[in-house]
Amino acid sequence: MDHDITPGEAETVSRDREMLEQYIQHYSGKIYGFILFKIKDREYADDIFQDTVVRMVRAFRDGNYRETGRFDAWGIQIARNLITDHIRKQARNKTTDCFESVETSALADDRDAGEWQSLEEERKMIVDRLVKGLSPEQREVLTMRIYEGLSFKEISVKQQVSVNTALGRMRYALINLRKMAAEYGDMAWANL
CATH class of the missing domain: 1.10.1740.10 (RNA polymerase sigma factor, region 2, helix turn helix motif)
Structure with missing residues (x-):
């Protein structure tokens, strides 16, 4: 043939x-x-x-x-x-995993509940600090995508921008989070 x-x-x-x-x-x-x-x-x-x-x-x-x-x-x-x-699926999983990495390591170490709660609070503080360091547009896209679970099409409608602009903002948000995490010194975050 x-x-x-x-x-x-x-x-x-x-x-x-x-x-x-x-x-x-x-x-x-x-x-x-x-x-x-x-x-x-x-x-x-x-x-x-x-x-x-x-x-x-x-x-x-x-x-x-x-x-x-x-x-x-x-x-x-x-x-x-x-x-x-x-x-794309792998990238989404990496993004989700980065927000759970400290929690997972805490559970794997079999720490007591009080210590785990302390680590969880510290993780939330680190995440909040890093996210606050993003531009307002990047922070909004990141929040809508990860925490609200919106699609990029839905995000583009809410922000009144093109889908490509929303994708770009998410990409730069993740790049900037990696840079800030590396500067912060938390190697678990730097390996996103």
């Missing part, structure tokens, strides 16, 4: 499961290689590849495949979107 899907073949492929499997099998090495190159973690690459194939099959089944280019490029674009989603 050395050719791409030609106009008109998409309809045939969507009905012909065996042919679809042949196309996916033919291009799977290229698509998987792309994913592994970007992710560099075989376990996540396997998951993303599986999700990519599932999305491709669903698109064909539902008649959503558009004959705009090469089949492998289409599969790689689906994989690229899933990789972007994966990276």
Whole structure:
């Protein structure tokens, strides 16, 4: 199988499961290689590849495949979107983890309740101090995103700015928090 899907073949492929499997099998090495190159973690690459194939099959089944280019490029674009989603999810988890890192270490050390409460209060003071050091726009985006759980679209509406501006403010807020934490000397915060 050395050719791409030609106009008109998409309809045939969507009905012909065996042919679809042949196309996916033919291009799977290229698509998987792309994913592994970007992710560099075989376990996540396997998951993303599986999700990519599932999305491709669903698109064909539902008649959503558009004959705009090469089949492998289409599969790689689906994989690229899933990789972007994966990276964003990791970034959100890191952001959440940074606000829980002191609490987690306190629990892991098996400290008594009074000492843990003292550490929790200290953590809150540090977080408050660092967040107060942000610009008002960055502080507002950070608060809405982390504490209120709003999407960037909702934040952009509330702040009357574009989604990209809200994303940029969040990015700079996190960068500035890392810098301030490093200056503050708390290495757990500097490793966000």
